[in-house]
Amino acid sequence: MLLMQNGGLMDIKNLKTMIAAGESQTLEFKASFSNEAVETLAAFSNTSGGTVLIGIADNGQIPASI
Secondary structure (H helix, E strand, O other), X not given: OOOEEOXXXXXXXHHHHHHHHOOEOOEEEEOOOOHHHHXXXXXXXXXXXXXXXXXXXXXXXXXXXX
């Protein structure tokens, strides 16, 4: 599994910490790469930026494979 953050690799511990903190103005969870995810990416690119985690449910549920 390859995880990217700001052009570099992200470790699993950092990912789990972000998920545990929950969604915020700069962190969004999306269960799939849908139109809603694309809209969020566009919104973040038009503001101060942010992180979109694809494959994570809104409630922070992590797939069993992580």
